[in-house]
Amino acid sequence: MSDIVGWLDDYFWGAMVVLRVFGVSLLMAVLFGLIGSAAKLSKSRIAKSIASGYTVVFRGTPELLVLLIFYFGSAVTLTHIAQIVDPEIQFVDIPPFWAGALAIALVVGAYMTETFRGAFLGVDSGQIEAARALGISNFKTFVYVRIPQMWRLALPNFGNHMLSLMKDTALISVIGLEEIVFVAEIATTVTVKPFTMYAIVAVIYLAITTVITLVVSGLEKYSNRHLERAR
Amino acid sequence: MDEGGQQPVILLEGVSKFFGDFQALKDIDMAVKRGERIVVCGPSGSGKSTMIRCINRLEEHDKGRILVNGHELTGDVKDIDAVRREVGMVFQSFNLFPHLTVVENLMLAPRLVRKTAKPEAREIAMRYLERVQIPEQADKFPSQLSGGQQQRVAIARALCMNPEIMLFDEPTSALDPEMISEVLDVMVDLARDGMTMICVTHEMGFARKVADLVVFMDQGEIVEQNPPAEFFENPRNERTKLFLSQILTH
Amino acid sequence: MSFDIMLIVDSIPKMLVGIGLTLHLLLLSTVIGLILAIITLLMRISGRWYLAWPAMTYIYVFRGTPILVQIFIIYYGLPQFDFIRESFAWPVLRAPFGCAVVALSLNAGAYVSEIMRGGVLGVDRGLHEAGKALGLKVHQRFIYITTPIAIRLAIPAYSNDCISMLKATALASTVTLMDMTGVARTIVAQTFAPYEIFIAAAIIYLVLTWVIQRGFGLFERRMSRYVKQ
Numbered sequence: 256m257s258d259i260v261g262w263l264d265d266y267f268w269g270a271m272v273v274l275r276v277f278g279v280s281l282l283m284a285v286l287f288g289l290i291g292s293a294a295k296l297s298k299s300r301i302a303k304s305i306a307s308g309y310t311v312v313f314r315g316t317p318e319l320l321v322l323l324i325f326y327f328g329s330a331v332t333l334t335h336i337a338q339i340v341d342p343e344i345q346f347v348d349i350p351p352f353w354a355g356a357l358a359i360a361l362v363v364g365a366y367m368t369e370t371f372r373g374a375f376l377g378v379d380s381g382q383i384e385a386a387r388a389l390g391i392s393n394f395k396t397f398v399y400v401r402i403p404q405m406w407r408l409a410l411p412n413f414g415n416h417m418l419s420l421m422k423d424t425a426l427i428s429v430i431g432l433e434e435i436v437f438v439a440e441i442a443t444t445v446t447v448k449p450f451t452m453y454a455i456v457a458v459i460y461l462a463i464t465t466v467i468t469l470v471v472s473g474l475e476k477y478s479n480r481h482l483e484r485a486r
Numbered sequence: 487m488d489e490g491g492q493q494p495v496i497l498l499e500g501v502s503k504f505f506g507d508f509q510a511l512k513d514i515d516m517a518v519k520r521g522e523r524i525v526v527c528g529p530s531g532s533g534k535s536t537m538i539r540c541i542n543r544l545e546e547h548d549k550g551r552i553l554v555n556g557h558e559l560t561g562d563v564k565d566i567d568a569v570r571r572e573v574g575m576v577f578q579s580f581n582l583f584p585h586l587t588v589v590e591n592l593m594l595a596p597r598l599v600r601k602t603a604k605p606e607a608r609e610i611a612m613r614y615l616e617r618v619q620i621p622e623q624a625d626k627f628p629s630q631l632s633g634g635q636q637q638r639v640a641i642a643r644a645l646c647m648n649p650e651i652m653l654f655d656e657p658t659s660a661l662d663p664e665m666i667s668e669v670l671d672v673m674v675d676l677a678r679d680g681m682t683m684i685c686v687t688h689e690m691g692f693a694r695k696v697a698d699l700v701v702f703m704d705q706g707e708i709v710e711q712n713p714p715a716e717f718f719e720n721p722r723n724e725r726t727k728l729f730l731s732q733i734l735t736h
Numbered sequence: 737m738s739f740d741i742m743l744i745v746d747s748i749p750k751m752l753v754g755i756g757l758t759l760h761l762l763l764l765s766t767v768i769g770l771i772l773a774i775i776t777l778l779m780r781i782s783g784r785w786y787l788a789w790p791a792m793t794y795i796y797v798f799r800g801t802p803i804l805v806q807i808f809i810i811y812y813g814l815p816q817f818d819f820i821r822e823s824f825a826w827p828v829l830r831a832p833f834g835c836a837v838v839a840l841s842l843n844a845g846a847y848v849s850e851i852m853r854g855g856v857l858g859v860d861r862g863l864h865e866a867g868k869a870l871g872l873k874v875h876q877r878f879i880y881i882t883t884p885i886a887i888r889l890a891i892p893a894y895s896n897d898c899i900s901m902l903k904a905t906a907l908a909s910t911v912t913l914m915d916m917t918g919v920a921r922t923i924v925a926q927t928f929a930p931y932e933i934f935i936a937a938a939i940i941y942l943v944l945t946w947v948i949q950r951g952f953g954l955f956e957r958r959m960s961r962y963v964k965q
């Protein structure tokens with residue numbers, strides 16, 4: 256027990272790092288998802304094909320590999336550039352935090368692209384026509400008719416993507432981010448209690464994913480409240 | 487065979503059924519003799535489906551006794567199996583197995599339940615498909631048939647088990663108007679052959695033509711039961727009158 | 737700095753050294769995962785709490801934690817216990833390959849049982865009732881009605897899960913295995929050409945993904961021939 260107590264603060268700060276990466280890359284992923292789905296639904300063939308290239312590539316490549324490409328790729332590039340300025344420089348890299356957040360955001364953003372696209376198409380076009388027939392402007396139709404319903408349709412998948420994103424943050428330890436897996440690694444070398452140390456990591460992840468699941472299902476209930484009476 | 491049909495093949499005594507606090511059946515008594523044809527009608531939610539579903543134990547009744555062909559329905563699996571073998575059922579929504587062809591739909595139960603050999607099961611199946619006049623559809627999938635054809639397949643599927651009693655739960659309600667008569671024709675045909683039948687239906691023409699008894703249910707009770715002539719010409723209960731006026735003006 | 741297309745082309749064959757291990761991991765863990773999933777599903781729908789609860793706990797834990805952490809717990813963590821080192825399972829759990837297969841299979845089992853449950857729940861209740869009314873027994877209804885229909889309903893989700901599994905095999909490289917990602921990482925360490933090497937690996941993964949998707953697509957078409965177009 257005493258082995259664990261000494262490490263609790265490290266786990267705590269590690270967990271804070273996890274949450275920060277999660278927050279940052281969730282924002283980016285939503286952004287990529289919105290851009291991607293807008294491109295897929297646009298009339299431009301170029302935008303469409305770029306977006307489908309994006310989803311095919313990032314949904315078909317292991318997250319770890321994407322991460323490695325981003326981190327080591329950018330490091331090599333930056334080092335080259337830096338050496339032009341100062342030939343003495345050995346190694347420059349993007350902080351693992353940002354390389355990692357960007358990489359997993361790109362992967363999850365590819366999944367979100369599909370979810371948002373589906374949700375957008377899922378809103379009954381009859382309603383859009385009804386709004387138009389009532390003389391409501393396109394913009395207002397979008398804001399008051401489409402968005403509220405899209406959100407309801409996208410929520411279940413969106414929740415799953417958040418869970419994937421959360422779990423993907425563990426990968427960033429591979430490129431040296433000092434989060435909880437990293438803490439467990441260090442703690443293991445000192446205490447020689449690897450099971451205990453990694454089990455704590457699992458428990459922390461389980462706690463966070465449980466909270467996400469609960470929040471999402473609460474939101475789902477809320478967004479479906481108008482359907483409650485229907486059978 | 488008990489000649490004269492003295493003993494009822496279906497007997498319900500004081501049957502009650504609850505869904506939570508809601509009482510869907512209130513003290514139902516009913517006796518059906520061999521070869522009798524009963525039509526059950528009543529407003530939506532009156533418990534018609536619940537009652538006939540209790541007869542083959544798709545629902546469990548909470549109070550009272552149900553006897554079918556001498557088997558009392560308790561929790562005993564043997565009795566339930568026996569009853570289900572002797573009672574065929576046709577549903578409003580057909581419930582054909584979508585992944586099996588028409589003839590496979592018909593062969594499944596004889597093969598699994600009666601352990602009939604495949605060629606013989608097929609022979610039986612084809613016989614009943616001919617009886618419902620769609621032998622040429624044998625190797626199609628249900629989704630490739632019209633609603634009326636699907637319901638006829640469903641009837642044939644139930645008949646393949648050679649049941650002594652047939653239950654129908656609004657067999658024509660899900661059909662387009664032009665297909666209703668093809669299904670009713672098959673049912674009239676069955677009635678003529680002396681099948682014991684309980685039909686939940688609002689097809690009053692059918693009731694007049696074949697029913698020995700019309701049973702009117704409302705709010706979980708049997709309000710009135712009479713032979714069709716009496717039932718239609720001379721309804722006694724106010725609720726029956728109201729129901730008939732609503733259904734017959736359309 | 738240069739970006740060398742030829743290096744990508746040249747390194748693809750080298751990457752193929754690792755493809756055997758990748759496929760081996762994928763195949764073993766999908767098959768074991770499938771068996772685990774069926775057992776878990778049956779436990780869950782058994783209606784008995786002492787079977788359903790362990791199944792639900794298993795699903796909850798494995799779906800709520802990163803696979804990487806699961807692999808580390810099994811590979812680094814389990815040897816902490818003497819009884820495991822003395823058990824019959826030690827030959828499997830000592831080797832990184834065994835650990836990766838165990839972790840991936842347990843993971844697949846949890847996800848796939850949920851996918852199957854979705855399929856089972858998607859089967860129309862009326863079909864069960866029709867089966868009951870015809871006198872079919874519980875197991876007969878499960879085998880002849882529920883299963884074939886549930887399989888069709890579950891194919892798209894299962895196909896996605898197999899792709900996730902393929903991607904998850906890359907994590908084996910974190911416990912020293914030389915799967916495709918492991919090979920790529922080794923070559924990068926020697927050549928310092930991360931773009932070319934990793935992209936070459938990514939291309940092979942994409943091809944494998946495409947093959948899986950296509951295979952299941954055809955399978956689904958076959959299974960759906962009875963559905964109205």
Ligand SMILES: Nc1ncnc2c1ncn2[C@@H]1O[C@H](COP(=O)(O)OP(=O)(O)OP(=O)(O)O)[C@@H](O)[C@H]1O
Nearest residue numbers: 505506508510528529530531532533534535536537
């Ligand atoms: N599984 C169930 N759970 C709860 N309530 C139920 C259930 N099945 C039926 N009920 C209720 O029991 C009552 C009787 O239902 P039932 O289906 O027998 O009516 P019905 O006469 O067949 O009506 P309909 O003409 O609409 O088919 C209804 O109020 C219904 O809401």
Ligand SMILES: [Mg+2]
Nearest residue numbers: 534535536655
């Ligand atoms: Mg009904």
